Amino acid sequence: MVLAIAHRAGNSLAGMHAANELGVDVIECDVHTYRGRLEVRHLRTAGPLPFLWDKGELVSASAPRLGLQELLEADQHGTLFMLDVKGPWTWAGRNVARMLHDGGHHRPVLACGRWWPSIDAMAHLPYVRPVLSARNRLEMARLRRRLSRGPRPYGVSVHCSLLDRDVVRWLHEHVSVVMTWPVNDLDVLDHVLDLGVTGVISDEDHVLAVVKTRAE
Incomplete structure (x- = not known):
């Protein structure tokens, strides 16, 4: 079985509901800690400047922001979330673990990130499934070690540019699920499925729909 993972769909309630309507297996969201609060969003803060930004997109910092607890409480489908914990801080993972434990969200979740100590800080919870991410060759070498x-x-979760059949085969010898991103067109989907990945992370509904169809 190949997991259909909706990239960033959990960064808004509308995105979560749309992804659930599509029937994806996993909904990913970006988790940031800001002034002691866990927020789900892709946009980044700009220090003392009064806006959030990403690639030319600007939003007022005073605009409402979705909290992680709010997202989890709004879920009516028993969604399997993948929490992409942002920032090179171990305490970020500790904050998420504390919120899950104290907030009573004890259903399975995937905890993903490029700062692995933060993910390790969540791994003691029996319902957390840790996922280590690698974006570049240096991170990939560290991952193998x-x-x-x-x-x-x-x-x-490994960037698709770092994968070939031998790498995917080796990864499967060490973990249960090998995910990759970005998979946003059908040619790339065919390529990564041929390599043997078992998790496809995509922004595109039509790609996720094909993943689900092929898994049936």
Whole structure:
């Protein structure tokens, strides 16, 4: 089975509902800690400047922001969320773990990130499935060393440019799920499925729909 993972769909309630209507397996959201609050959003803060930004997009910093607890409480489908914990701070993972525990959200969640100590800080919870992410060749080399030594995570999320059949085969020997991104057209989908990945992360509904169709 190949997981259809809706990239960033959990960054808004409308996106979460749309992804659930599509029937995806996993909904991903970006989790930021800001002034002690866990927020889900793709846009980044700009220090003391009064806006959030990303690639030319600007939004007032005073605009309402969706909280992680609010997102989880709004879920009516038993969604499997993938929490992409942002920032090179171990305490970010601790904050998420504390919120899940104290907030009573004890259903399975995937915890993903490029700062692995933050993900490790969540791994003690029995309902958290840790996923280590690698974006570049340096991170990929570190990932191979980490998997060779252990402890082994539930899965990995690796940029598609870093994968070939041998790499995917080796990863499957060490983890349960090998995910990749970005998979936003059908040619790339065919390529990564041929490599043997078992999780497809996409922004595009039509790609996710094809993943679901092929899994049936």
